[in-house]
């Protein structure tokens with residue numbers, strides 16, 4: 001996405017390995033430091049650290065004996081290179097402050113502090129310590145967009161199955177975020193039996209305020225690895241939410257998750273092309289009917305021409321039936337109408353799709369043996385094995 005970068009871009013926290021001393025710090029990994037790999041430890045672990053074993057040490061001085069804090073600082077002073085250190089606490093002694101600030105990369109945050117102050121301090125320390133190439137690698141999330149060629153083609157259903165498959169494969173907490181960009185009346189939350197929390201309209205012109213700390217208020221955890229970001233139903237959302245807010249939200253989301261999967265409305269919005277340009281895959285879902293195939297071809301051409309980057313949407317044919325009733329096109333005829341190869345086909349299984357929507361959750365959870373699950377798995381494996389095609393994640397101007 002070609003936009004002006006902020007003067008000093010924040011370092012992504014995603015995947016950063018943090019060793020935390022003080023039991024209250026555990027909550028940070030679910031809050032302001034969402035996305036970091038947080039390990040709770042003790043002074044002995046700091047004393048045994050080897051160079052490169054972690055990216056940051058955070059010590060809650062209020063939770064430890066003064067001697068333990070001093071021992072941790074001493075151990076880091078003896079390590080070369082040492083990870084940066086952030087010490088949190090109220091009433092820190094001048095002696096401790098002096099010793100901490102003598103370290104090559106260290107900072108102190110006096111309690112009480114706001115979550116944004118903590119995130120800023122962590123990012124500043126990581127930026128100081130990480131070489132530029134490592135910073136780039138840490139920010140390398142992948143973003144796929146899914147959109148329907150016609151209404152009801154199955155875009156939301158397939159978005160959910162793709163996001164669930166990636167989260168299961170990753171095995172990591174909070175690795176995937178499904179973002180429903182149908183801001184007015186998206187169905188992803190209802191299909192997942194989740195409660196949407198995003199009220200993007202509230203931000204108005206203050207889109208710049210959206211940061212990693214706020215993101216956790218916008219997402220609903222669906223499973224261990226999958227979070228959902230979906231708007232509270234609001235008929236005027238598309239008019240009330242500006243381009244900057246959408247782009248900034250996606251930029252921050254890409255900084256916090258390994259995978260970001262978007263359910264994109266098919267009617268173009270002021271932000272649509274910029275969002276798609278920030279994705280490394282755009283998947284257009286079609287049915288196997290002549291009108292849907294013609295719409296898929298036109299829609300996919302419009303996206304390709306609008307982007308002008310060479311990125312070609314991949315067309316996926318949904319609800320393929322084993323036995324066709326009536327004159328439905330065959331796969332070969334479908335590809336003729338599309339004037340290109342379809343990327344994949346997803347079998348039809350109304351029972352599995354309806355049961356899962358009614359129960360609330362992915363088809364892979366409620367009907368794991370459905371052919372839909374196997375077909376989506378193949379699609380995900382195929383797409384994931386492709387090198388990322390975009391140049392940058394979605395970013396706000």
Ligand SMILES: Nc1ncnc2c1ncn2[C@@H]1O[C@H](COP(=O)(O)OP(=O)(O)OP(=O)(O)O)[C@@H](O)[C@H]1O
Nearest residue numbers: 148151152153154155156157319347348349350353
């Ligand atoms: N492979 C499938 N087999 C059977 N039913 C399916 C399949 N995929 C989707 N469906 C069903 O088709 C209907 C429409 O699906 P979905 O809501 O995902 O479409 P959509 O493209 O997101 O629609 P919209 O245009 O309203 O956003 C739902 O009832 C869903 O359960």
Ligand SMILES: [Mg+2]
Nearest residue numbers: 155156157187
């Ligand atoms: Mg939908």
